[in-house]
Amino acid sequence: MANFDQAEGLRRMLAGPKPRVLTFLSALKDEEKSGMLVNLGVSLARQGSQVLMIDTRASDDSIGAWMNARNDRTLLDVAKQQRTMSEAIKIVASGLSVTMLARHSITSTGLIAENSRQLSRVFDHLVSSSDLVVVDTDIDAEDSFPLSSLDDSEIVIQVSADPTRIKAAYGLIKRVSNRLGRRQYGILVSGASEKEARLIYTNMAQAASRYLAVPLHFVGYVPEDEHVRKAAHLGRSVIDAFPKACASMAFSRLAAQLATTARSTLCLKGVPELGVGLGI
Template sequence: MANSSPVQVIAVTGGKGGVGKSNVSINLSLALADLGRKVTLLDADLGLANIDVLLGITAKGNISDVISGDLSLRDILVEGPKGIKIVPAASGTQKMVALNHLEHAGLINAFSELSQDLDVLIVDTAAGISDGVVSFVRAAQEVLVVVTDEPTSITDAYALIKLLNRDYDMYRFRVLANMVRSPEEGRHLFSKLTSVTERFLDVALQYVGSVPYDENVRKAVQRQRPVLEAYPRAKASIAFKQLAQKADSWPLPSTPRGHLEFFVERLVQA
């Protein structure tokens, strides 16, 4: 009965573009695969796909083929490094950015057909706070907010948390500081964020650590390979392994929360 256990769904988000969400999503996926988890990575930046580019893989189809009904999710899955499965997004299609609520719901529900083959779904969201980002984040049970040491990163992360908290009653967020010069810088970034959230919102933020700025990440991106695979002993790779160990111990959902979410039928069964 192993496959009726809940799937852990982690949305990687941050509000601002350029904070390294896709790199975090890819390397966290690989580090979880190293722990023996069956991982699927969804490129949820529906109109500006970049996971396939970052990994140098060619997709046969993508999410737009699923939305149009031409292919199933299984048909478009691509095998990535360390056996992870990737759900590629479309590139440069305006209509994918403007999906309505029903289309998002259809897509989230479509994942149920994959649920036998996975333990963890990582959702790499688009930048910003569009309806699409909100749909995917609400449908996950863990929200990993990626911040960097730029004023706009903290303000955008705050805006995203505020929107999810005020409009959708979400109150639990995990925060990762990316591309930091030192562990202290990461903790300082977290305290900057909590100083605003504690004043204005009723939320619980948990700091899950930091990933150091590492030249090897840039080199890996240029080679279209994840840093964890290209440079397994790099400082960033070690940080991603530590993050995966933490994520692996986060509690799994036990009951449906009464709104649209990934793999809800597994929770009902369980």
């Protein structure tokens, strides 16, 4: 049932910059990660980007659950030719859609080889039709992503000012870098002021450079704001419910930075910092 035009895919690749895939790992609680991703996704769509959010975790608190995506219509079902692509993708709002990778969380070794290859093809085809792909995922016991394609994506680690969360975030970087080798990781700080966020980033960057030989870059930060929780209780994004809130301003400016970079040919490799001056 899935129909992939390889020639069209090649034309798109040659026509412009490669779509950005942002793979998010988090040292925070699941609901904090999902809340951040939902608000970021809405903000990115507001910037005019075509944003696809992919849930690989399939939990009660992952982005698919937050956006009411159906877990009986997944990309794995498309790979097995049991669903069409349009059935597997839910349009949330203009410019924003969401899909589930599978009905349950899967590991890198949890699929037979043929299903894994077909799923990777489905993923690559889907990525080619989006400006930005935001992936909500975890690493498994082998320190691997559920899809090998994510190894080549831009990996962003979400962290907070809590020392235990900083230690957990550093542990995630160490685990992934031990498998993938030297590559860059983004740091996004939640629930902190700009001064606190940049200090956290600087300390983590110094430790990662010294002990792991891994470069980090500062993606940005979102301040602590009660309006985020209030909006979640209303079933809305903070930018929709409270557009003047500090967090709304933060998400808008962070999204503007990411969207601008997505529309350019700029590659993050070698860029030491892409901080977002939020002015709050």
